[in-house]
Amino acid sequence: MLYLFLTFVVLLLMVTGTRGLTLLFGxxxxxxxxxxxxILIADGFNVLITTGIIAMVILVVAIYMNVDxxxxxxxxxxxxLIIMLVILLITIPLEFWASAQGMGIENQDELEGxxxxxxxxxxxxxxxxxxxxxxxxxSETSVAITSGLNEIVENKPTLTPQEIFDDGFSVxxxxxxxxxxxxxxxxxxxxxxxxxxxxSLGYKFSEILNDKLVVSEVLTTLICTIGVIxxxxxxxxxxxxxxxxxx
Amino acid sequence: MKKNIKILLIVGMMIAIxxxxxxxxxxxxHDPIVKVETVRNLxxxxxxxxxxxxxxxxxxxxxxxxxxxxxxxKRVKFKxxxxxxxxxxxxxxxxxxxxxxxxxxxxxxxxxxxxxxxxGLVVFLLYCMKFDRRKLFISILINVVIYYGYISVIIRTxxxxxxPLAVITALLISATALLxxxxxxxxxxxxxxxxVLATTTALLLSTFVLSLSGYxxxxxxxxxxxxxxxxxxxxxxxxxxVLGVILDETMDISSSLIxxxxxxxxxxxxxxFKSGINIGRELIGPLINILLFIVIAENxxxxxxxxxxxxxxxxxxxxxxxxxxxxxxxSAIGIVxxxxxxxxxxxxxxxxxxx
Numbered sequence: 001m002l003y004l005f006l007t008f009v010v011l012l013l014m015v016t017g018t019r020g021l022t023l024l025f026g027x028x029x030x031x032x033x034x035x036x037x038x039i040l041i042a043d044g045f046n047v048l049i050t051t052g053i054i055a056m057v058i059l060v061v062a063i064y065m066n067v068d069x070x071x072x073x074x075x076x077x078x079x080x081l082i083i084m085l086v087i088l089l090i091t092i093p094l095e096f097w098a099s100a101q102g103m104g105i106e107n108q109d110e111l112e113g114x115x116x117x118x119x120x121x122x123x124x125x126x127x128x129x130x131x132x133x134x135x136x137x138x139s140e141t142s143v144a145i146t147s148g149l150n151e152i153v154e155n156k157p158t159l160t161p162q163e164i165f166d167d168g169f170s171v172x173x174x175x176x177x178x179x180x181x182x183x184x185x186x187x188x189x190x191x192x193x194x195x196x197x198x199x200s201l202g203y204k205f206s207e208i209l210n211d212k213l214v215v216s217e218v219l220t221t222l223i224c225t226i227g228v229i230x231x232x233x234x235x236x237x238x239x240x241x242x243x244x245x246x247x
Numbered sequence: 248m249k250k251n252i253k254i255l256l257i258v259g260m261m262i263a264i265x266x267x268x269x270x271x272x273x274x275x276x277h278d279p280i281v282k283v284e285t286v287r288n289l290x291x292x293x294x295x296x297x298x299x300x301x302x303x304x305x306x307x308x309x310x311x312x313x314x315x316x317x318x319x320x321k322r323v324k325f326k327x328x329x330x331x332x333x334x335x336x337x338x339x340x341x342x343x344x345x346x347x348x349x350x351x352x353x354x355x356x357x358x359x360x361x362x363x364x365x366x367g368l369v370v371f372l373l374y375c376m377k378f379d380r381r382k383l384f385i386s387i388l389i390n391v392v393i394y395y396g397y398i399s400v401i402i403r404t405x406x407x408x409x410x411p412l413a414v415i416t417a418l419l420i421s422a423t424a425l426l427x428x429x430x431x432x433x434x435x436x437x438x439x440x441x442x443v444l445a446t447t448t449a450l451l452l453s454t455f456v457l458s459l460s461g462y463x464x465x466x467x468x469x470x471x472x473x474x475x476x477x478x479x480x481x482x483x484x485x486x487x488x489v490l491g492v493i494l495d496e497t498m499d500i501s502s503s504l505i506x507x508x509x510x511x512x513x514x515x516x517x518x519x520f521k522s523g524i525n526i527g528r529e530l531i532g533p534l535i536n537i538l539l540f541i542v543i544a545e546n547x548x549x550x551x552x553x554x555x556x557x558x559x560x561x562x563x564x565x566x567x568x569x570x571x572x573x574x575x576x577x578s579a580i581g582i583v584x585x586x587x588x589x590x591x592x593x594x595x596x597x598x599x600x601x602x
Contacts, residue, residue, distance in 0.1 A: 001464035001569065003456045004576045011583045016528045023532045030536065034543050035560065042554035058540075066532045090368075098361035099343075102334040103548055106472060110549070111335065118332045118555040119300035125547060133544035136537030143533065169377045174428070177383055178498065181424050182491030184387060186541050188394050188420075189487035192401070193474045199402045206276055207355070210346065215358045220544075222365045229372045 026065040033057050034132075047124035048088075051131055055084060062139040072147045075242065079142040079235045083227045087134055091127045091223055100216035101126035106197050107213075126216065134224045137179055141228050144175050145235045153243050161240050168236030179228045187221045258374045262367035269360045273315035279347045280357060281311040281323055283339050289326070298557035303331040309339050309353070323351045334552070386427035390420045406475065413483035417490055418443070424494060434505060437596050438497040441589040445493055448588070449581030450482065457573075465573045469566060481570065488541070489578040492534045496585045500527050501593040508597050516598045523590025531586065535579050542571040 012020040037054040041047055059080050067073040095101065102122035103111065148171035153159060159167070194213055208214055273280040290306040306328045313321045325347070329336035337356060339345055344357035373380050397416040401409055421442055429435035457465070467477035474480045503526050504519055546567050553563040564572075 001457075001460070001573060001576075003460050004453060004573065004580075007452065007456050008576050008580050008583070011580060012531070015524065015583050015586050016531060019528055023535075026532060027535065027539070030539060038547075038550055038554060039560065042551055062533065062536050066529070094361060094365060098358045099333075099337050099356050100358060100361075102332075103552075104335070107335075109473065111552075114552055114556050115296045115298065115300065116332075116334050117294065117296055117300060117302035117304070117330050118334055118552060119302045120332055120551060120555060122333045122548070125551065129544045129547050132540050132547065134540075136533070136540040140533040140537055166377070173379050174498075176378060177386070177424075177428050178491070178495040180383060180387065181390075181494060182537060184390060185420065185491040186488045186538075189484045190471070190545055192394075192398060192483070192487075193471045193480060195398050196402060196406070196474060197472045199398075206359075209362070210355050210358045212355075212358070215362055218362055219365055222362075222369055225369050226365075226372060229369070229376070229378075232378075233376060 022065060026061055029061045029065075030058055033061070037132075041120060041125070041128075044120065047121055047128050051128035052084075052088075055131055055135055056081070058135055059084070059139055062135070063143060067143055067147070069147065069150070071242075072143065072150050075150070075235065075238050076139070076142040076146040078238055079146065079231055080138050082234055083138050083142070083231055084131060084134075086230055087131060087138075087223060087227050088127070090226060091130050094219060094223070095123060095126050095130075098215055098219060099123065100212050100219060102212075104211065104213040106194065106201070106211075130220050130223050133220050134227045137183065137224055138227050138231065141175055141179055141231045142235055145171055145232060146239065149235060149239045153239060157243070159243070161244075164240045164243065165233070165236045168232055168239070172232035172235075176228060176232070180225055183221050183224050183228075187217060191217050255371075255374055259371060262371055266360060266364050266367055269363045272359070273344070273357075276315060276346065278349070278354065279313050279316045279318065279323075279351065281309075281345050281347055281351075282314050283309055283311040283341055283343045283345060285310045286339060286341060298555065300555055305329060305331065305338070307339065309345075311345070314344070323347070325352055327353055334548075382427050386424050389423045389427075393419050393423065406479070409476065410479040410482055413479075413486055417446075417486045421490055421494055424491075425498075428498070433596065433600055434498075434501055437501050437593055438494070438589075441497045441501070441585065441592045442490070442493050444592070445497070445585040445588045446486065446489065446581055449489070449577060449584050450485070452584075453577040453580055454482070464565075465569050466566065467570065470570060481574070485574050485577050488538060488574065489581045492537060492578070493581055493585050496527065496530050496534060496582060497589045499530060500586070500589045504590070504593045504597055514598075516594050519594035519597060520590050523593060524586055527586030527590060531582055534582050535575075538575055538578050542575050543568075546571050 009024065012023065016023065033054050037050060040050045059077060063077045063080065064073050067076065145168065149164070149168055152167050153164065191214070194217070198208055198211065198214070203211065287308045288305055289308050291303055293301060293303045295301045306326055308324060309327055310322060310324045313319055313323060327339055329338050339353065345353050346355045346357055348354050373383070393416060397412060400412055422439060425435045425439050429438065467481055470477060470480050500523050504523055507519065507522060508514055549567045550563055553567055554560070558566075
């Protein structure tokens with residue numbers, strides 16, 4: 001593991017030079033924030049509030065440390081915050097409805113010997129899982145769309161709001177495609193062992209469709225996709241408002 | 248504009264009908280399904296376990312009406328015991344549809360409506376906006392079909408050829424994604440070859456480095472569901488999860504280089520290569536972040552289970568996150584390697600082929 005880490009660091013520094021140090025620093029902060037999140041939740045702090053605060057810290061680091069242009073960073077940060085709120089608003093009722101929290105019967109072997117009275121709310125944790133899952137994708141999408149749009153607006157300051165939205169969608173189209181691919185392939189990566197186990201348990205189709213673990217994976221992927229989709233109009237709107245103010 | 252609203256209405260209607268269908272589809276189930284009408288708490292006992300976790304165990308008496316089978320309309324009662332934390336048990340609440348076993352004890356919550364609803368929401372949002380939906384739907388559909396084929400083959404061969412199959416699947420799904428987004432063009436071929444080369448190099452290098460230390464510190468046997476053969480399962484997961492990100496990266500770099508060549512037609516190969524590295528440098532951080540948060544989120548349940556059972560943070564990380572971190576590191580190596588590999592291939596191909 002240590003060797004693997006060293007290989008990564010050496011390659012990173014070779015390719016990116018001194019910029020790699022900033023990158024490693026950013027990653028380090030993110031990992032520390034995540035560990036803080038784990039410890040706080042395990043110590044009994046409210047899951048949703050803790051997640052919200054840590055997610056904000058993570059977004060600040062992910063956006064402001066990777067983007068040099070302050071204008072782009074501000075818009076992207078605002079967008080990500082709005083999207084995070086929207087995701088929370090969608091996820092809370094959905095998770096309550098689907099009750100796809102915690103672990104399933106498929107995990108039984110893993111759970112042996114554990115005290116299951118954990119004293120923390122797994123339904124809330126399920127919401128927090130979806131929010132954390134979306135952080136990277138959301139920040140990347142908003143940065144990519146904002147910087148693409150800002151470049152267009154700066155070159156042609158006379159754009160009408162309609163044109164800004166149209167440009168937003170033409171930039172957004174490609175990003176939407178690649179981000180759904182990322183989400184979909186990650187869904188493949190996590191679920192193929194699950195489907196294999198489900199097969200060996202002899203589930204019927206209806207049982208797979210209602211299975212807790214399958215449903216929670218599908219919901220995670222779909223809700224993250226909703227976040228990516230909504231990033232496009234929200235970014236376009238924010239960029240348009242900013243361009244309007246200048247005139 | 249009017250036409251848009253019409254399409255939206257049609258799509259919205261279809262989604263609503265589909266949702267309604269899954270809400271009332273209980274007649275297709277063999278198991279009895281009950282719609283919960285009242286819930287009464289019978290017993291509550293709060294206990295503190297040896298790790299000082301306080302949790303409440305609640306027994307509820309659930310009554311509801313059967314909504315399928317030939318006993319339809321009959322009122323049934325059952326008891327359900329759960330912990331307030333609901334790690335593996337579930338609290339039932341009013342209005343929920345619950346699947347029962349033949350002798351009316353609770354088996355599972357009916358969740359199909361929530362999935363279909365969310366899927367409908369995604370489709371509806373896509374139709375609300377001016378996205379190129381056709382391409383997106385085609386690529387997702389083809390990829391899901393390929394994935395389905397992959398699953399059925401690994402099931403039939405009992406995992407014996409898992410890794411080669413995963414490689415073939417990865418080659419197919421990335422080809423589909425690229426062909427749909429870029430079409431059968433030079434840029435697509437360029438991006439494809441860089442993706443394959445970068446992923447392969449990263450995997451070979453990482454397995455070599457890992458084998459130097461004899462895989463110490465990595466608990467391959469602790470993968471989800473302890474599926475065998477451990478190494479193949481692990482590597483297949485790495486391949487799938489990093490693929491999307493690397494595709495994103497190569498497409499970004501090569502399309503920017505093509506733009507550059509269009510603007511400066513006499514640009515030298517070396518200049519192209521250098522600006523490729525410059526563009527790629529900016530992409531590495533955000534892309535690693537994407538995978539970092541996905542990996543953490545995936546393991547959050549287990550991590551907290553370990554922590555609440557009195558394990559130290561070090562032991563917990565070692566047992567639950569070591570695989571994820573190894574996966575992340577291999578992916579990160581792939582993401583870093585993609586930058587010079589794509590820049591090299593793109594700068595060569597562009598100066599030779601695009602005159």
